[in-house]
Amino acid sequence: MIISDSKDKSKYSNVWVVAELLSGKIQPVTHELLGAASSLAATRSSQVWAVVMGLGIAEQAHSLFAFGADKVIVVEDIRLSGFIDEIEASIMVRLIEKYKPEILIGAATARGRALIPRIAIKTNCGLTADCTELGIDPENGDLLQTRPAFGGNIMATIRCSNHRPQMATVRPRVMKALEPDYSRSGEIIRENVQDSDALKIKRIIEVYHSDQAAVNLGDAQIIIAGGRGVKGPAGFEILRKFAAEVGGAVGASRAAVDSGWIPYSYQFGQTGQTVQTKAYIACGISGQIQHLVGMQSCEVIIAIDKNPDTPMMQIADIAIVGDLFEVIPEIITNLASN
Amino acid sequence: MKIVVCIKQVPATSEAKIDPETKRIVREGLKAIMNPFDIYAVEEGIQLRDKFGGEVIVLSMGPEKALLSLREAISLGADRAILLSDKAFGGSDTWATSYTLAKAIDKIGDVDLVICGKQAIDGDTAQVGPGIAAHLDWVQATYVLRVEDADSKSIKVKRMHEDGYDICEMDFPAVVTVLKDINIPRVPTLKGCLAALKIEIPVWTHAHIGAEIEKIGLDGSPTRVVKTAPPPPRNIITKRIEGSPQDCANQLVREFRIRSIL
Numbered sequence: 001m002i003i004s005d006s007k008d009k010s011k012y013s014n015v016w017v018v019a020e021l022l023s024g025k026i027q028p029v030t031h032e033l034l035g036a037a038s039s040l041a042a043t044r045s046s047q048v049w050a051v052v053m054g055l056g057i058a059e060q061a062h063s064l065f066a067f068g069a070d071k072v073i074v075v076e077d078i079r080l081s082g083f084i085d086e087i088e089a090s091i092m093v094r095l096i097e098k099y100k101p102e103i104l105i106g107a108a109t110a111r112g113r114a115l116i117p118r119i120a121i122k123t124n125c126g127l128t129a130d131c132t133e134l135g136i137d138p139e140n141g142d143l144l145q146t147r148p149a150f151g152g153n154i155m156a157t158i159r160c161s162n163h164r165p166q167m168a169t170v171r172p173r174v175m176k177a178l179e180p181d182y183s184r185s186g187e188i189i190r191e192n193v194q195d196s197d198a199l200k201i202k203r204i205i206e207v208y209h210s211d212q213a214a215v216n217l218g219d220a221q222i223i224i225a226g227g228r229g230v231k232g233p234a235g236f237e238i239l240r241k242f243a244a245e246v247g248g249a250v251g252a253s254r255a256a257v258d259s260g261w262i263p264y265s266y267q268f269g270q271t272g273q274t275v276q277t278k279a280y281i282a283c284g285i286s287g288q289i290q291h292l293v294g295m296q297s298c299e300v301i302i303a304i305d306k307n308p309d310t311p312m313m314q315i316a317d318i319a320i321v322g323d324l325f326e327v328i329p330e331i332i333t334n335l336a337s338n
Numbered sequence: 339m340k341i342v343v344c345i346k347q348v349p350a351t352s353e354a355k356i357d358p359e360t361k362r363i364v365r366e367g368l369k370a371i372m373n374p375f376d377i378y379a380v381e382e383g384i385q386l387r388d389k390f391g392g393e394v395i396v397l398s399m400g401p402e403k404a405l406l407s408l409r410e411a412i413s414l415g416a417d418r419a420i421l422l423s424d425k426a427f428g429g430s431d432t433w434a435t436s437y438t439l440a441k442a443i444d445k446i447g448d449v450d451l452v453i454c455g456k457q458a459i460d461g462d463t464a465q466v467g468p469g470i471a472a473h474l475d476w477v478q479a480t481y482v483l484r485v486e487d488a489d490s491k492s493i494k495v496k497r498m499h500e501d502g503y504d505i506c507e508m509d510f511p512a513v514v515t516v517l518k519d520i521n522i523p524r525v526p527t528l529k530g531c532l533a534a535l536k537i538e539i540p541v542w543t544h545a546h547i548g549a550e551i552e553k554i555g556l557d558g559s560p561t562r563v564v565k566t567a568p569p570p571p572r573n574i575i576t577k578r579i580e581g582s583p584q585d586c587a588n589q590l591v592r593e594f595r596i597r598s599i600l
């Protein structure tokens with residue numbers, strides 16, 4: 001809604017998270033968004049609310065308290081068993097009008113990127129996509145939304161002073177979830193779907209689940225990523241062996257993906273996935289900014305490159321100067337013998 | 339089937355070089371191209387028209403030079419083009435852009451289907467397609483990787499999600515946004531190129547489409563960029579390991595243990 005004065009503004013409070021569901025299950029990105037929402041709400045002295053829409057979700061909704069939610073709105077209906085953007089947007093618009101959240105964040109996933117813009121337009125609000133940082137302006141309490149622009153070469157900070165709620169999407173694995181505290185509890189609010197939400201909608205005819213659409217990083221805490229320096233699919237076999245030895249997952253730069261050595265779903269970076277693992281081992285990746293934005297929040301970055309002067313070798317915690325085809329087999333041997 | 343394909347002209351950022359000193363994009367000599375996803379949107383529009391009849395209208399909001407991208411779409415086989423160009427559109431964010439495009443689609447009239455690219459490579463927002471649908475209050479399907487079927491009243495599409503796909507059916511009018519998997523774009527024909535040279539492309543301003551002045555351009559945009567900065571540096575001390583491959587491996591494995599990575 002357009003806000004004309006500060007009295008209007010003060011009617012809006014609390015930070016909302018739109019839960020992300022896949023195959024009827026709440027996804028970890030929801031916990032990450034709750035983590036970000038918790039620190040925003042603490043600064044604003046307000047509450048964290050989550051909205052869960054689906055079928056057979058009530059049980060799961062309770063788990064969100066542990067991750068920082070104070071209240072969870074549950075909307076359960078047979079019409080929400082598939083993803084119908086039009087119904088979900090219409091419900092959200094009604095809930096926003098009723099409860100007036102100050103901030104609303106959603107996941108920048110296939111579903112979030114379909115749903116949140118529809119909500120933003122219908123409520124006359126701005127929306128900042130793919131934020132990497134969310135903060136509060138200490139002067140006026142506005143949400144400061146930072147995202148990469150121009151291919152990741154600059155970071156732009158955006159605000160929406162005259163509209164409430166302030167809306168943003170965040171990609172998976174960008175924010176950090178809180179350690180779950182299972183002693184926390186909260187309030188469940190039940191809301192219904194109204195017939196008016198379902199006037200103009202699509203009909204879902206068939207649904208297939210397949211995990212080929214995205215790489216499952218699972219719980220891997222070490223990523224072994226290869227770039228142009230890996231030279232071909234055979235090079236990635238060496239990386240897979242390395243990954244198997246440390247219980248890690250394989251990833252790639254765009255140069256490797258564009259060369260057809262590994263599918264796109266393995267790409268990290270601005271136009272690929274984002275990771276925040278314990279360790280990231282970049283093998284033959286020079287570290288252009290578009291790649292860095294996808295992995296620079298990993299705890300320990302290790303680079304293996306022949307060239308000691310690449311950007312990746314500068315930002316790495318550990319930089320190994322050498323030929324990856326010589327060094328990696330030695331690492332595998334060393335690990336295997338220990 | 340009356341189809342509008344929305345195309346955006348964008349800087350060819352994949353060809354961008356970064357100035358090593360300033361760490362900024364070198365903008366000089368950067369070509370303006372049709373947003374790569376939109377080429378697939380144009381192709382899908384043409385294929386649907388060829389199958390079901392009707393026409394393909396390409397629509398773009400942007401400066402005068404966006405005419406080039408519209409002509410490119412004509413060379414591929416689109417029937418006509420409209421440019422939305424007006425000083426008052428300047429500074430539009432995705433809210434104002436989708437409002438302006440929606441008003442133009444309204445003005446074109448009797449449109450069955452709007453096709454957009456999944457996202458534009460300059461902003462990467464993927465908001466304008468659903469934004470148009472929301473402004474018009476039409477149904478939408480995003481991340482479409484195949485049109486399964488269509489008739490004069492409805493369309494059936496396959497959408498991609500992180501956990502798989504679904505197939506859904508929508509009555510017209512509707513908006514879809516397409517992935518690159520959806521088709522293989524054709525190359526322009528000689529006939530198409532001649533048509534592109536000859537065609538008159540009308541330029542519409544906010545007055546032509548009846549857009550309310552407070553909803554367009556910078557004034558109509560809820561978002562404001564308040565600051566731009568280089569990406570934050572990582573504050574670390576790099577430990578450099580050099581020597582024989584065995585030495586490097588030994589030292590690295592020791593680091594794994596010290597830093598409790600393994």
Ligand SMILES: Cc1cc2nc3c(=O)[nH]c(=O)nc-3n(C[C@H](O)[C@H](O)[C@H](O)COP(=O)(O)OP(=O)(O)OC[C@H]3O[C@@H](n4cnc5c(N)ncnc54)[C@H](O)[C@@H]3O)c2cc1C
Nearest residue numbers: 227228229253254255269270271284285286290291306324
């Ligand atoms: C809009 C936009 C979006 C982009 N999105 C992404 C993205 O999401 N992800 C991404 O990764 N990129 C992205 N890019 C591309 C990015 O700019 C770089 O081109 C790409 O990351 C380079 O990949 P690379 O580091 O593997 O290749 P190079 O830059 O070619 O680096 C190869 C490295 O391998 C080293 N090497 C070669 N042989 C060996 C050997 N035997 N042993 C050890 N080292 C060796 C070389 O010294 C070099 O440092 C994007 C670009 C644009 C413009």
Ligand SMILES: Nc1ncnc2c1ncn2[C@@H]1O[C@H](COP(=O)(O)O)[C@@H](O)[C@H]1O
Nearest residue numbers: 344345399454455457458463464465466
């Ligand atoms: N200025 C514009 N003119 C025409 N179409 C646009 C414009 N901006 C965005 N689009 C369409 O919306 C899609 C998504 O763009 P974006 O939301 O900017 O990522 C693009 O692929 C285009 O189809």
